[in-house]
Each structure stands twice: as C-alpha cells, then as structure tokens.
Amino acid sequence: MYDFDYHRPASLTEAATLLARDDNKPLAGGMSLIPSLKLRLNRYAALVDLGALQEIKGIRREGAVLVIGAMTPHAVVAASDEVRKTLPALADLAEGIGDPLVRNRGTLGGSMANADPAADYPAAVVGLGATVITNQRSIAGDDFFKGVFETALQAGEIIQEVRFSLPQKAAYAKYRQTASRFAIVGVFVAQTAGGVRVAVTGAAPSVFRFSAAEAALGKRFDAAALEGITLNADHLNADIHASAEYRAHCVVEMTRRAVLAAL
Amino acid sequence: MPAVSMTVNGKSVTGNVEGRTLLVQFLREHLQLTGTHVGCDTSQCGCCTVHLNGNGVKSCTVLALACEGASVTTIEGLAVSGTEGDKLHPMQEAFREHHGLQCGYCTPGMIMSAVDMVNRKGFDLDEKTVRKQLEGNICRCTGYHNIVLAVQAGARAMKNA
Numbered sequence: 001m002y003d004f005d006y007h008r009p010a011s012l013t014e015a016a017t018l019l020a021r022d023d024n025k026p027l028a029g030g031m032s033l034i035p036s037l038k039l040r041l042n043r044y045a046a047l048v049d050l051g052a053l054q055e056i057k058g059i060r061r062e063g064a065v066l067v068i069g070a071m072t073p074h075a076v077v078a079a080s081d082e083v084r085k086t087l088p089a090l091a092d093l094a095e096g097i098g099d100p101l102v103r104n105r106g107t108l109g110g111s112m113a114n115a116d117p118a119a120d121y122p123a124a125v126v127g128l129g130a131t132v133i134t135n136q137r138s139i140a141g142d143d144f145f146k147g148v149f150e151t152a153l154q155a156g157e158i159i160q161e162v163r164f165s166l167p168q169k170a171a172y173a174k175y176r177q178t179a180s181r182f183a184i185v186g187v188f189v190a191q192t193a194g195g196v197r198v199a200v201t202g203a204a205p206s207v208f209r210f211s212a213a214e215a216a217l218g219k220r221f222d223a224a225a226l227e228g229i230t231l232n233a234d235h236l237n238a239d240i241h242a243s244a245e246y247r248a249h250c251v252v253e254m255t256r257r258a259v260l261a262a263l
Numbered sequence: 264m265p266a267v268s269m270t271v272n273g274k275s276v277t278g279n280v281e282g283r284t285l286l287v288q289f290l291r292e293h294l295q296l297t298g299t300h301v302g303c304d305t306s307q308c309g310c311c312t313v314h315l316n317g318n319g320v321k322s323c324t325v326l327a328l329a330c331e332g333a334s335v336t337t338i339e340g341l342a343v344s345g346t347e348g349d350k351l352h353p354m355q356e357a358f359r360e361h362h363g364l365q366c367g368y369c370t371p372g373m374i375m376s377a378v379d380m381v382n383r384k385g386f387d388l389d390e391k392t393v394r395k396q397l398e399g400n401i402c403r404c405t406g407y408h409n410i411v412l413a414v415q416a417g418a419r420a421m422k423n424a
Contacts, residue, residue, distance in 0.1 A: 001283040002283070003281050003282055003283045004282045004283060005282055006265065006282035006326065006328045006329075008328070008329070008331065027326075027329070030324060030325065030326065030329075031306065031324060034285075034306075034324045034325075034326070035305060035306055035324065037283070038304070038305070046282075047282065047326075049326070049328075049329055051329055075318070075383075079383070098399070099309070099398040099399030099400075100319065100376070100379065100380070100383070100396055100398070100399055101309060101312055101319045101320055101321050101376065101379075101399040101400075102306065102321070102399060104315075104318040104319055104320055104379075105318075105320050105321070105324070105325065179307075181398070
C-alpha cells in the first residue's frame with residue numbers, strides 16, 4: 001500500500017470540504033477500498049474516513065419508506081427488527097453479502113459508491129426504485145449506477161442515506177460465487193405501487209432492469225409468467241466462473257426463484 | 264507520524280503509525296501481540312480476526328488510525344488471569360478438548376470468530392449455522408469437522424460460564 005494522509009472528520013460538512021480535492025478518497029467500511037490499495041490499484045493523497053459520522057448511520061421508518069443511513073453496516077441491516085419486519089428481502093440480501101466479519105464492517109453507502117458489478121446492494125437500490133440522498137441532491141436509484149465502478153456521484157458528494165419505498169412483495173435470489181460470495185447473478189424482484197421491477201446484478205458491467213420479465217410479471221405475478229422469457233447474452237459478463245450465455249440463463253432462473261420466494 | 268490511542272485487552276495503548284498501518288500490524292509489530300495471525304492478507308481467511316468494539320472484524324482490512332478510541336480484544340485477551348495461572352476461555356478450552364485444529368495457524372481467528380458468532384447467534388448453534396457463520400474463516404488442514412464440534416461445545420460452555 002502506498003502511504004496516505006488520514007482524516008476522520010466529525011461532521012459531514014468537514015468531510016465534504018476534505019473531499020473537494022479529487023485526490024482524496026472517502027473511506028466507508030473499507031472492505032473493497034483497502035484490498036484495492038494493498039494491490040496498489042489506486043493511490044490517494046488522503047483517505048477521509050466517514051466512520052465517525054453518526055448522522056449518516058442507522059435505520060428508521062418514515063411511513064411507507066424505510067430509510068437507511070449510508071454508514072450502516074450490512075450486519076446491522078441484516079439483524080434489524082425494523083428491516084426484518086418491513087422489508088425482509090433487504091435483510092436477506094444483507095445477510096448474504098461476504099461473510100460475517102465483512103458484514104460487521106462493510107456498509108450500504110460504501111457498497112453503492114464502489115459500484116462493483118457483482119455487488120448485491122445495487123440490485124435492491126434499482127429493484128426497489130430507491131432514492132439516494134447525498135449531501136448535495138437526491139438521485140433516483142435508476143440513475144445512480146453508471147458502469148463498472150462508476151456512479152453518478154461527483155467530487156465531494158457523499159451518500160447520506162437511501163430511501164426505500166416499501167413494496168407489496170419482494171425477494172432477492174443470488175447465484176453466488178462460492179469463494180467470494182459475490183453475485184455471479186443476483187436478481188431483485190419487487191411488486192410495487194408503480195409496477196413490477198426486476199433488477200439484475202453480476203451479469204453485466206452494471207446493474208440493469210430486466211424489462212421483458214417486468215412486462216410479463218406485470219401482467220401476472222407468478223413464476224409461470226416467465227415461461228418463454230429469455231435474455232440476450234450479448235454484452236453480458238463472461239469470466240472463469242460463468243460464460244455470458246450461462247449468465248443469461250441464470251438471470252431468468254434467479255428471476256423465477258425470486259418470484260417464488262416473494263410469493 | 265500520527266498518534267493513535269485505543270484500549271486493547273482492557274489496557275490503554277498508544278502508538279505512532281502511518282496512515283496505511285493496518286490494525287493487525289499495530290497489534291503484532293507495535294504491541295507484540297502476535298497471537299493474531301496474518302494468513303492471506305486479502306480479507307478472505309479470517310486468521311486476523313479480532314473484536315473491534317465487540318464485533319468480529321478482519322484486522323488486516325482495518326486501518327489502525329480508524330480504531331482511535333476503540334476497544335479491541337485479541338486472542339490474548341480471552342483467557343482470564345488468576346492466582347493459579349491463566350484459565351482458558353470456554354471457547355479456547357473447547358478447541359483444545361475437541362482438537363479443533365491441526366497446524367493451529369487459523370485457530371486464533373477461528374476462536375475469535377466463534378465467540379463473535381455466539382454473541383450474535385446465541386448458545387445453541389446447530390451444525391448448519393456454525394458452518395454458515397464460519398464462512399469468513401478458512402482452515403486448510405482439518406476439513407472443519409472438529410472445528411464445528413468445538414464451536415458447538417464452546418457455545419454451550421459459554422452459556423454455563
């Protein structure tokens with residue numbers, strides 16, 4: 001690891017000031033950032049640790065919206081009675097990230113800002129049509145993820161919280177890579193007031209909505225509605241774990257399993 | 264170099280570290296607490312597991328400076344000192360009794376992770392739960408059989424401790 005200066009601001013304002021320099025980098029749980037620094041994939045003048053910012057930690061419900069602070073660890077989301085009761089699909093998703101020790105440290109905001117193509121949370125953010133609140137603005141979940149490790153965030157912009165509108169039904173199904181527990185394919189299905197949403201992670205450079213499945217499930221929300229639905233393998237990821245064609249198959253299968261779990 | 268202060272195994276400690284100094288380096292190289300091991304150094308194997316403010320974490324993937332003011336427990340902090348010598352923690356005793364190890368390299372992390380598991384999941388752990396909750400700890404010798412038995416027995420013993 002190259003050395004860097006370390007800052008631990010006590011307020012969001014102070015953090016934003018430090019992050020206005022584009023060679024400074026925010027540090028959330030560090031579960032992806034620190035390994036990438038060890039590999040010297042990145043080099044920063046300073047890390048700005050958001051760990052002391054209590055104002056962006058925690059879980060609360062505001063009517064039909066579940067609000068989760070960006071610095072809330074996965075383990076806290078997974079174990080939260082509020083999440084278990086109102087949005088169990090999200091608790092299950094959080095419980096399936098990495099391993100228990102990673103879940104104690106890794107955070108919702110860190111996972112989103114990192115935008116790993118195989119991360120789990122992006123599927124929930126897009127699948128539930130969540131709203132991302134930063135210190136500068138509000139961003140629709142659909143507009144947040146832009147590509148491989150790319151998001152809509154600008155320099156100095158910090159995710160504060162994510163607002164999840166509670167769906168009628170929802171579930172997440174993941175075909176996981178057994179060693180890393182990242183998604184080879186993960187599908188979040190939600191039946192919401194605005195229609196059915198199906199978001200896919202792991203299969204492509206960035207999370208995407210599976211529109212053919214959304215249309216079919218919008219007419220009839222059961223697994224049989226997916227018969228004959230396929231996904232074109234062009235532009236899907238291919239690696240030693242799964243070919244693009246296999247991922248395309250898995251997307252449909254994980255969609256089916258998520259629907260069965262949601263019912 | 265910036266200074267860092269924290270409580271390790273109940274004692275206040277301070278040290279001067281670099282921004283990039285990892286918690287595990289601080290523990291091993293500054294405090295000479297070498298019971299916490301570095302296995303993979305890539306956040307996978309869990310040999311370096313310690314408790315940070317009561318939660319199990321991989322200390323190879325935590326910056327020392329991020330632990331300012333925190334309370335850290337390492338494998339050295341589990342046993343209880345007494346007038347007749349140290350008494351092993353029930354989880355350590357269970358690993359000894361069930362021989363939940365071969366080379367022993369992963370054992371400190373296994374035990375710290377197992378105690379964290381009991382704190383989160385309770386004293387009555389079925390085999391499936393133990394195996395699932397040990398996903399962050401890798402043992403390359405045993406095939407896990409005796410480790411699972413040890414964790415279950417240690418959890419029961421912690422209930423009665």
